[in-house]
Amino acid sequence: MKCSRTEHICSFIVMDVLEKAQELEKRGCDIIHLEIGEPDFDTPLPIKQAGIRALEAGETHYTHSLGIQELREAICRNYEAEYGIYGLDPDQVVITSGTSPAFLVALGAVLEPGDELIITNPCYPCYPNFARFLGIIPKFVKVYEEEGFQYRIEDVKNAIGPRTKGILINSPANPTGHLLDADRLKGLAGLGLWIFSDEIYHGLVYDGERAHSILEFTDKCFVFNGFSKKYAMTGWRLGYVIIPKPFKRTVQCMVQNFFISANAASQRAALVALTDDRVVTETKKMVDEYDRRRKFMISRLKEIGFGIDHEPKGAFYVFANAKSFGSDSYRLAFELLEQAHVGVAPGIDFGTNGEGYLRFSYANSIEKIDEALNRIAQYLEQRKK
Amino acid sequence: MKCSRTEHICSFIVMDVLEKAQELEKRGCDIIHLEIGEPDFDTPLPIKQAGIRALEAGETHYTHSLGIQELREAICRNYEAEYGIYGLDPDQVVITSGTSPAFLVALGAVLEPGDELIITNPCYPCYPNFARFLGIIPKFVKVYEEEGFQYRIEDVKNAIGPRTKGILINSPANPTGHLLDADRLKGLAGLGLWIFSDEIYHGLVYDGERAHSILEFTDKCFVFNGFSKKYAMTGWRLGYVIIPKPFKRTVQCMVQNFFISANAASQRAALVALTDDRVVTETKKMVDEYDRRRKFMISRLKEIGFGIDHEPKGAFYVFANAKSFGSDSYRLAFELLEQAHVGVAPGIDFGTNGEGYLRFSYANSIEKIDEALNRIAQYLEQRKK
Numbered sequence A, B: 001m002k003c004s005r006t007e008h009i010c011s012f013i014v015m016d017v018l019e020k021a022q023e024l025e026k027r028g029c030d031i032i033h034l035e036i037g038e039p040d041f042d043t044p045l046p047i048k049q050a051g052i053r054a055l056e057a058g059e060t061h062y063t064h065s066l067g068i069q070e071l072r073e074a075i076c077r078n079y080e081a082e083y084g085i086y087g088l089d090p091d092q093v094v095i096t097s098g099t100s101p102a103f104l105v106a107l108g109a110v111l112e113p114g115d116e117l118i119i120t121n122p123c124y125p126c127y128p129n130f131a132r133f134l135g136i137i138p139k140f141v142k143v144y145e146e147e148g149f150q151y152r153i154e155d156v157k158n159a160i161g162p163r164t165k166g167i168l169i170n171s172p173a174n175p176t177g178h179l180l181d182a183d184r185l186k187g188l189a190g191l192g193l194w195i196f197s198d199e200i201y202h203g204l205v206y207d208g209e210r211a212h213s214i215l216e217f218t219d220k221c222f223v224f225n226g227f228s229k230k231y232a233m234t235g236w237r238l239g240y241v242i243i244p245k246p247f248k249r250t251v252q253c254m255v256q257n258f259f260i261s262a263n264a265a266s267q268r269a270a271l272v273a274l275t276d277d278r279v280v281t282e283t284k285k286m287v288d289e290y291d292r293r294r295k296f297m298i299s300r301l302k303e304i305g306f307g308i309d310h311e312p313k314g315a316f317y318v319f320a321n322a323k324s325f326g327s328d329s330y331r332l333a334f335e336l337l338e339q340a341h342v343g344v345a346p347g348i349d350f351g352t353n354g355e356g357y358l359r360f361s362y363a364n365s366i367e368k369i370d371e372a373l374n375r376i377a378q379y380l381e382q383r384k385k
Helices: A013-026 A045-056 A069-083 A100-110 A126-133 A153-159 A182-189 A245-258 A264-275 A277-304 A329-340 A366-384 B013-026 B045-056 B069-083 B100-110 B126-133 B153-159 B182-189 B245-258 B264-275 B277-304 B329-340 B366-384
Strands: A093-096 A116-121 A137-142 A164-170 A194-198 A221-226 A239-242 A317-321 A357-361 B093-096 B116-121 B137-142 B164-170 B194-198 B221-226 B239-242 B317-321 B357-361
Touching: A013 A329, A045 A264, A045 A277, A045 B045, A069 A093, A069 A239, A069 A264, A093 A100, A093 A245, A100 A126, A100 A164, A100 A194, A100 A221, A100 A239, A100 A245, A100 B245, A116 A126, A126 A137, A126 B245, A137 A153, A153 A182, A164 A182, A245 B100, A245 B126, A264 A277, A277 A317, A277 A366, A329 A357, A329 A366, B013 B329, B045 B264, B045 B277, B069 B093, B069 B239, B069 B264, B093 B100, B093 B245, B100 B126, B100 B164, B100 B194, B100 B221, B100 B239, B100 B245, B116 B126, B126 B137, B137 B153, B153 B182, B164 B182, B264 B277, B277 B317, B277 B366, B329 B357, B329 B366
Parallel strands: A116 A137, A116 A164, A164 A194, A194 A221, B116 B137, B116 B164, B164 B194, B194 B221
Antiparallel strands: A093 A239, A221 A239, A317 A357, B093 B239, B221 B239, B317 B357
């Protein structure tokens, strides 16, 4: 059963891929999963140990609704060290159970029902769903492969109407793996709308690139981040949002009401993630390994005949042009699953402008990636005949 | 800053009490906290050990969006054993990060903006705020001390208008500690509206009473429950909602989008809470201790001159009539805090019909409760003069 609020909220197509994959696996097929959006690494040991210590010490009670003070302070220091952002107040940092629910709070705090939010097409499919659930209208702005799927400031300007109140940005981006460069971030910030910046893939950036925080360019923003991707902590469900000072009171009321607080032990673990030098070594290793896979995947996909106009330099995705193999990405994804036994995410899952592309995740071992791409190569070769 | 969605969402008054208490504590005052809504016990050891084992074993990844299958099955078996509810499908059970966010999902799945939801006055102050955030209109129905703050079916009937779609119930209730009896539950179920039943205080019931699940009376309901209260697991942030079959697809999409999944280790811990015999012994001990405090608190409050018409038989609250000490519960609560150094929650925090009452929590040791009530007695005695 549906209501007007939920009628356009649908399951991700990638979930259909996953279901089909599981069905095939039950029948004995060996499927390689490149459709996944989750680090394949385990959480680094010092972080796990901190979580365990917290439980042993009986940290099993509610925390402050915004999160433990030390963690919020560590996040402020982190934004100082990483981006040169000074003057953040720990009360502007709101710890949530994963980053996702923070979008409901932030969008709900700013936009009225009927207001519009600019979102890229293609984009992470949850973004328009957060908006729709709140009665906010997603206003899609197409982004193009030839510009590394970055917003064209001119196109964004043209999309702004009287009820357009915010712009959602995501750099490095899911599904494209691309970063927004400093000039475009500055251009977007200069438009004067509220910016909602999903910075969850910060830390997973390669090849000497640097991800900028929107806070370097404007205070009129909400910054979403968390521990899931960089620290391989998806199952700990810990994220945060940095909010503008005028929203402190409103947002605190919202989280008191809607979430009470985030997991106590996860917060202790996250504090160690941000402050323990051993974790720096561990995450460096993960980043190096992602980068090795990234280079391998890009070069192999090109050999096979996929188009990669600009090299993606962040996250763990390659959004490859598959138009030479067919225009229907849904069909192609299922074909690769059923015939080559490799799971990939069809571009259409991320918006109409993602049609003709496939998202390959390199959150899998290089051996598996190698084997998967060999299977795909062989299948596509044979299909030509 | 506020928008129309958030302008009526305010902080709980009890938070003001807590803030003032902390200020006094900083100045060296010894404050006894009876304003709290959280078990003072630690999580039972076998549950903590299960959480630790899960982390050690690397259960640090996303789980199924609805929660791990074993936990959802255990919850179904629990509703069989406790209430004789058969035929629940584990896919009707949705595990969430605490019980609170489940309200956003369930109410948002059923009620359109502009629809009305019937809620008791007084009530847990988050309920109307969940509604307001979603554009749903809270329709308050007064409940009265002389009937143990239970809904009058006649009054509920009279409150139903063309846009009234749901009734929110909470038994045992916060703030009153009272249970809805089977006849009234049957009567409410018979009205044909969607019932949203918060059963989070089930398990904390005393004196041979039994809490009924709304599922004993209707399928047209959403049941909210979790591990925070009965198992003293507030900091683990783990709750669930049992949804009607026709909403399975919609709700799964919502949780995939908005929450991804709940904490992996907390889910393993919760599974042990439901299935380990040692936990039964531990929770029995906690319930016996709550009951001892309850009896002590009721008798002592009556001696002091507070009115308790019906004995509360559940949760860990006594909602005492304080009208003989003044009609302004906010003022009285701050007076008791500042003069007697005891924190209590003013009845007005829970709605206009809670005015003149104070909520005393017995989630504190019997020694502290004794000392707190002595201080209050002494202060009120002296105040008369």
